[in-house]
Amino acid sequence: MIATYAPLFMLLFFAAFLASVFYVAATFLGGQKKPNPGKQAPFECGSESSGGRHLKLSVKFYLTAILFVVFDIEAVFVYPWAIHFRALGWLGLAEMLGFLAVLVVALVYVWRKGALEWET
C-alpha cells in the first residue's frame, strides 16, 4: 500500500513544506506588524460599527436560495436523460414526467403557501 501511494504522500509533504516555508519567510520578508486598536477594528473605514455580529436575515433569502438549488439539481437530472432520450424510450419519458410532476406539485405548494411573494 505504501509503495502505491508513496508519490502522493511525497507530493503532499512537499506541498506542505513549501507552503510553510513561504508563510514563515513572508513574515520576515514582508512588512512589519505594528498593531494598534485602529488597525484591529473591523473594517478600517472610519465609521463606528454598530449592532451584533449575528445579523438576522429574512427567511425569504434562504427560501429563494433553496428553491434555486432544487431546480438547479432538477436540471442536472434532466440533462443526462435528454442526451439518452431515444435510448430510454417511452418508459424513460414517463419516469421523467413523473419526476417533473413531483417537482411541479412542490412548486405549486410553495406558490400557494406564498413563499414566492417577496413583499408581504
Next chain:
Amino acid sequence: MLSLFPSNDYLLIAVILGMPLLGAFVNGVWGKQLGKDAVRVMALTAVGLSFAASVAAFVALSQLADQQKGEHVKLVWNAWEWMNTNGGAGGVTVPIDVKFSIDALSGVMMLIVTGVGFLIHLYATSYMADDEGFARFFAYLNLFIFSMLVLLLGDNLPILFVGWEGVGLCSYLLIGFWYEHAPNAAAGKKAFIANRVGDFGLICGMFLLVHYTGALDWNGIANGASSLLHTGEQARVHVWPLGGGQYTGVLSFLQPKSPVTISAATAVGLALLLGCTGKSAQIPLYVWLPDAMAGPTPVSALIHAATMVTAGIYLICRLSFVFVLSPFVMVLIACVGAATALFAATIALVQNDIKKVLAYSTVSQLGFMFLGVGVGAFTAGFFHVFTHAFFKACLFLGAGSVIHAMHARIHDGDPSQDLRNMGGLRRWMPLTHWTFAGATAAIIGLPLTSGFFSKDEILYRAFVNRTVNPAAAALQGRVYAPPAWIGTALYATAVAAAVLTAFYMCRLYFLTFWGEFRGWTVGRPSLLSKHEVAAHDDHGHGEHHEDLSTPGHPPHESPWQMTVPLIILATFSVFAGWLNPGFGLSRQPMEHWLEPVFKEATEGAVVYAGGHDAAWAEHMTLPLALGGIGAFLVGTLLAWWMYVSQSGAPAKRAAEAQPALHRLLLDKWRIDELYDATVIAAVDSLAETAAAFDRAIVDGILARLTALVVAASGTVLRAFQSGVVHVYAAMMVVGLAATGWFFAVPHANATVVDSGNNDYLVTAAPGVGYAYRWDADSDGKPEKSDFGADSTLKLHLEPGRSQTVHLEVKNSFGLIRSKSIHVARPEEPTSSL
C-alpha cells in the same frame, strides 16, 4: 350433564371462568356509575354462577370417574391455539394452547375457590359496605377469582403462569387497597418483589422442562418426564462450570477436576420449588405474607389464607410426577416445610395483632402442607390444603368480625386489632365466638375435627414415608439417598410446631373471647379502668360524634351477611375431616378420589421407611398419632393455664425472664431487617451508583474535558453550545472509538469441543481477515511457520490428562495476539443429586 358437554370439549369451563371476568370488567369500568347495590349484585352473581357451574362440572366429573374406574379422567376445553414454540433437546414443536381441564385435583380446588370465594364475597358486601372503593374492591376480588381459576384449570404451565401472575397482581392491588397508608403500599411492594423472585424460579423451571421434556402441558410433561433422568450426560445440568464447557486461560484455576452436575430432574425441581416458596410463603421468601395482612380482612381470608397461597402446593401436587424423580428435592421440600412450620409458629407465639398471629399461623400451616407433599404424601398435603381453606378462612373472617366490632368502638386501625385491647367478647358476639372456637379446634387438632385428621396424616406420613428414586436401577447407583434419621427429625419438628400451634391459637382465642373486656379505656383517656356496662341494642358504626368520656356501647355482633359465611365455614372446619379420616378407617373418599392423579407419581417412588412394609406402617399408626394428640393437649393446656387460670401472669414472667428472646420473637427474628441490609441495600446502591456515575462522570468529567477539547478546536460546535450537546457527541465518539478498538485488535479465542473417542477439536474463533498459527504442545515451535487459514486443531487426550495449546491470530491490520488454551479431559462426574 355429560350429554350436554362432551368431556373433550367441556364448554361449561367458559362459564366458570367467564363470569368472574365479566364481573370484574363491569364493576371495574362502570362500577361507580352503577352504584353499590348493582355492584353487589354483579359481584355475587358472577361468583355464584361460577360456583354453580363448578358444582355441575364436578358432578359430571364424578360421573365420568365412576364410569372409568381408576382412570385419570379430565374434562377438557381447548379454547384456541395460543402459540407454538420450538423447543426441547429434540427440536420438536411445542404447541401452547389456551386449554383448560378439570380433573380430580383441580376440581376440588375449583370448588374451594368458587365456594369459599362466594362466602367471602358475601361477607365482604357487609364488611366493606362503607368503603369508598366498594366497586373497585369487588372488581379486584372478581378478577382474583378469575385468575385463580385460570391458575387451577390451566392445562399447561404457561396458562398456569398467566393465572399465577394474575393472582399475584390482584394480591398486590388488594394489599395496597387502602393505599393512603404508606405501610400498606410498602407491603404491596414487598409482596410484589418476593413473588417476582419466585416467578423467576418458575420461569427457569418452565424453560428447563420444555428443554428436556419437549412439552409444557401436563400430559406432555408426564410422557416426557423420563427424559429428565438419564444415565447419559445430556440429562444432567452442569452447575459448575455453568452450562458445561471448560474454563480456560486465566480462569482455568476455576476448572474442577470433575464437573459438578445435577440431574435435570433436580434442576427442574429446584427451580419450581423456588417459585412455590415465593407464592406459598415458605423460607426464604415468606416475608411478604405477614405484611400482606395490611389489606382488607376478606382479602386476607380469601387470598392470603384459603386460596392463592396454596398455589405452590397445588403446583407441586400437579407436577408430582416430576418432583418425585428427584428424592433430593423432595427431602428439601419436606425440610423447608418443617422448618417454616416451626419457625413461623415461634413468631406467632408473641404477636399481639390478631391478624399477624393468623398470618404467621398461615405460614406455619403452609409449612405443614409442604412437609406433607415433600414426603410423598400428596393426598395428605392436599387434604390439609382443603381443610385449611375452611378453618383459616373462618378464623380470618371471625377476626374480621371482631375487628369490625372493635373498630366501631375505637375508630383506629391498629388498636382495634390488638389482642391486648380485647377479651370477653364471647358475651357480645356469640356467633363469632362459637364459629371461631370451632375453627380454632380444627387448627389445633382437636381429635375428630378436620384439622386433626389432615395434620395427623401429615405427621404420620412424615415418619413412615420415604421417597426413593424411581429410576434407581437405571442410574447405576448414582442416586441420592436421604439420611435414615430424616423421618424422625421431620416428625419431631412437626410435633414441636403442632405444640406451638395449639398454644398460640389458644392464646389468641382466650385473649380475644375470654376474661374481661380490656378495651373500655382505649381512645378514652378520661376513663379509669373498670366499668359496668349496660347492653345496648341500637348501635352502629361510624358514630364519630360519640361522647368520649363514657365507656360507650360494648362491641356488637356482626350482621347476617358476615355471620352466615362464618357458620358455614365453621361447620366445614369441624366436619370436613370425615372426607378423609385416618387411622386405617376403611372409607377415605378423598384418598380414593385423588388416587388416579397421584398414582403415577407415587408408584415406585414413595416407600415405607427403613425397608418396612405396610403392616409396620399400620402398626405405627397409633403410637404416632399420640404425638399429634399429645401436641394438642400440651399446647392447649399450657395456654389454658397461662391465660385463663393465671390470667396471663406466667406469660409476662416468661417475657421478663428472657427479654432479649422475647424482643427477637416480637421482631420476627429480624429477618426483614436482614433482607433490608443485604438484598435491598445492594439493589439500592446499584441504582445510586448509576445515578452517581451519571452526575460525576458524564456531567462532571466528560462535560469539562470535552469543553476543553472543544474550546481548543471548536469551530462548528461552538456556535451551538447549548451546554450539553458536545457531551452527547463526545459520548458517541467514545463509543465509536471503543467499537473501533474492538475491531482493530485481533481476538485470539478458541472453543474446545469433545468430538468423542477421547479427541478434542480446538477451533479458533473466526474473524474478518484473520490468519492463524498453531503450536499444539507449546514448545515455542509452531507446526507451520506461516500464518494460515487453518482454524482447527485436533487433540487426543486420555481421561485425566491435559495439554496446553498455543494459538496466534493475525488480523488484517497486521496485529498479532496469542493465547494459550489449556485442554484437560476431566474425570467422569460422580454427583448423585
Next chain:
Amino acid sequence: MNIALALSPLLVVALGALLLMLAEAFSPRQGGLALGAATVLFVGAAVAGGVWMYGIERLPEAASLAPWLLLDRFGLFFDMLLCLGGGLAALLAGGYLVEHGIERGEFYVLILFATLGAMILASSGDAVTLFLGLETMSLGAYAMTAFRRASPRAAEGALKYFLLGSFAAAILIYGFALLYGATGHTDLAGIGATAATARTPLLVVGAVLVIVGVAFKVSAVPFHAWTPDAYEGAPTPATTFMAVAVKAGAFALLLRVLLIALGDASWTSWAAGWPPVVATLAVLTMTVANLIAGRQESVKRMLAYSSIAHAGYALVGVTALMRDPTQAGASVLFYLLSYTVSTAGAFGALILCGSHGREAVSYEDLSGLGRRHPAAALAFSLFLLSLAGIPPTAGFFGKWFVFKAAIDGGLYWLAILGFVNSVIGAYYYLRVMVYMYMREPAAGAPVALPMRSGYVTAALLVSALFVLALGLVPTRAIEVAVRAATLGAG
C-alpha cells in the same frame, strides 16, 4: 404493470402524500387532514398486506429493481408495520394538535413523507437508496421535532437531534464509502459477497463506521443521548412517530446490513465479529436506559427512556441473528410489532390525558386517574403492562421471543440480563399504575383532564386491539414474522 403492483405500497403513500400536500395548500380550512393522512397510511398498510397475500414471489419483475429496492416479504412486513405506526401517529396528531392549538397541515404531510422514507429505507438493498430513504425519514423527523416553533425546548431538542443526526449520517455514509473502497460495491449483497476474501483494513473500518451510524439511529447507548431531549421537546405525536416508525425503519436497516452485508461467518463470529459489539450495546442500552428511566419525574421522558430500553431488548434478538437468522430475525420483527402498538398506545394514552394546551407530564398529574376516568386509566394500564411484558399482552410475547432466540443461540447470560432488566422496567411502568390507582392528587394540585377526541380514541382502540390480539392469539403474527425474516441475500 406488475412492477407497479410490487411497488404499490410505496406508490400509495407517495401519491397520498403529494395529494395531501396539495389539499393542504388549497383547502381554506384545515380539518380532516388527520383523517386523510391516516387513511392514506392505513390504505398503504392494507395494500402491502394485499401484496403479501397475493405473494410477492408471483411478481418476478419485482426483482428487476434489486439491489436498489428489495421488494421482498421483509420489506412488505416493514411497509405494514411502518404504515401502522405512522397511521397511529397521524390519528394521535389529529387530536393533539387541535387540542394544543398548533394544528397546521404540514405535520401530516411530514408524517407521510417520513413514513415513505422509512419504507424506502426498509426496502433498500444498496447504500445509495438506503441513504436516500434514511435522509427522507430523518428530515421529516427533525422538522416534526421542531414543530412547536414557539417552544425553546422543542427548538433545543430538534437542534440537538439534527446536529447529532447529521453527525451519525456522516459517519454512516463515510462507512459505506470505505466499504465501497474495500469491495468495489455499494450494494449490500455485493459487499457481503466479497467480505470473506477481502483482507484490507478498510473493510473493518468501514463496517465499524456503518455499525456506529446505525446504532445512532436505533438510539443504542452510548449513541442515545439525543433521544430523551428530542422526544421530550417534540409534540407527543411526533415523539410517537419517532419512537415507533423511525426506530422500526432503523431496525430494518440494521437487520439488512447485518444479515446481508455483514452476514459472513467471519463477521458473525462471537469472538471477533459484530455479535459481541451488538450484545454490549444491548446490555448497555437496556441497563442504562432502565436505570435512568426509573428516576424520571416526567412520564413523557420516562417513556422516552423506555423506548431506548426497548431498543436494547430488540438488540438482544439482533445479537442472536448470528446463530439462527430466521428465528432470531422473526423475533426482532415480532418484537418491533408488539413494541409499535404498545408504545403508540402508551403515548396515545398520555396524549389523551392532556387537554386545552396542558399536557399531562408528571406522575402527579395522573394520580387518581383510575378513579376519575376509569376507561382512560384502563387503556393506559393495558399499554404499560404490555411494555412491561406482562401476559397476556403483546409485549410479553415480544420479550419471550427475543429472549428465547438468545437462549436458542446459547446466549444464556444475555437472556438473563434481559430478564433482569425487564424486572427493573416493570418497576417504573407499574409506578404509573400506582399513581393512577393508588394515589390521590394533593389538594389543589393540577390534575390531568382527558381530552375528548375521536381521533385519539380511534388510535387507542386500534392499538389496544393489536396489543390484546397479539397477546392472546399471536400465532398468525408469528408465522408472518417468520416468513418475513426468511430473506435471501439480495
